[in-house]
Amino acid sequence: MGEEPVFVYKQCLIVRTDIRMSCGKKCAQAAHASVGALEHADKNLKKAWLAEGQKKVVLKANDERMLHELKAIALHAGISASLIQDAGLTEIPQGTVTALGLGPAKSGDLDRITGNLPLL
Amino acid sequence: MGEEPVFVYKQCLIVRTDIRMSCGKKCAQAAHASVGALEHADKNLKKAWLAEGQKKVVLKANDERMLHELKAIALHAGISASLIQDAGLTEIPQGTVTALGLGPAKSGDLDRITGNLPLL
Numbered sequence: 562m563g564e565e566p567v568f569v570y571k572q573c574l575i576v577r578t579d580i581r582m583s584c585g586k587k588c589a590q591a592a593h594a595s596v597g598a599l600e601h602a603d604k605n606l607k608k609a610w611l612a613e614g615q616k617k618v619v620l621k622a623n624d625e626r627m628l629h630e631l632k633a634i635a636l637h638a639g640i641s642a643s644l645i646q647d648a649g650l651t652e653i654p655q656g657t658v659t660a661l662g663l664g665p666a667k668s669g670d671l672d673r674i675t676g677n678l679p680l681l
Numbered sequence: 682m683g684e685e686p687v688f689v690y691k692q693c694l695i696v697r698t699d700i701r702m703s704c705g706k707k708c709a710q711a712a713h714a715s716v717g718a719l720e721h722a723d724k725n726l727k728k729a730w731l732a733e734g735q736k737k738v739v740l741k742a743n744d745e746r747m748l749h750e751l752k753a754i755a756l757h758a759g760i761s762a763s764l765i766q767d768a769g770l771t772e773i774p775q776g777t778v779t780a781l782g783l784g785p786a787k788s789g790d791l792d793r794i795t796g797n798l799p800l801l
Binding site: 572574576583584585586587588589590591592593594595596597599600611614615616617618619648680681 | 692694696703704705706707708709710711712713714715716717719720731734735736737738739768800801
């Protein structure tokens with residue numbers, strides 16, 4: 562059996578699925594969420610996560626309320642969080658909340674918050 | 682008419698379309714490309730781009746060779762570039778080149794390199 566790398570840290574990028582976005586649009590929102598959460602993250606966590614290979618998991622959320630709730634829970638747990646509002650130049654109305662980035666943080670800590678969400 | 686924000690800077694995230702990846706997988710690759718290119722970018726460019734709202738454009742590439750060529754052209758033009766190889770834990774073989782992140786850089790400078798690529 563091949564050896565699989567073990568990731569201690571990860572980021573979770575959570576994208577709304579109740580609004581119509583092309584795959585390209587979802588990619589942009591996920592990248593916004595990743596950079597946004599990273600900008601607010603602890604520097605040592607960021608370093609460790611980058612050194613490991615910056616694991617990211619992309620998940621689905623049913624609606625905007627779920628993103629707000631997950632953000633509040635994450636911040637309460639000391640995990641960096643970045644809620645993304647679209648500039649609205651394409652596809653969807655300006656100011657629409659599209660995605661949430663969480664972490665980097667320890668995988669187990671994120672799993673306690675996002676463990677029930679399906680993969681996108 | 683509404684006022685549209687003017688973006689001086691952007692990032693281009695270029696994803697291969699000749700390998701089979703789910704939309705969630707593409708999102709993760711685009712986010713890797715964004716963070717990767719950002720880590721190599723000039724600090725002042727990074728600051729200016731973040732302050733503007735971190736514009737990102739997600740584009741398609743036909744194959745791996747195109748990503749290598751675009752990377753070489755961008756680096757020659759002084760634009761940060763990050764080629765993404767997948768860890769291969771899901772969907773595709775380990776080490777597969779999946780995406781390329783370019784910038785942030787001035788929009789016009791990136792357009793000269795990526796202007797012919799279609800949106801994802």
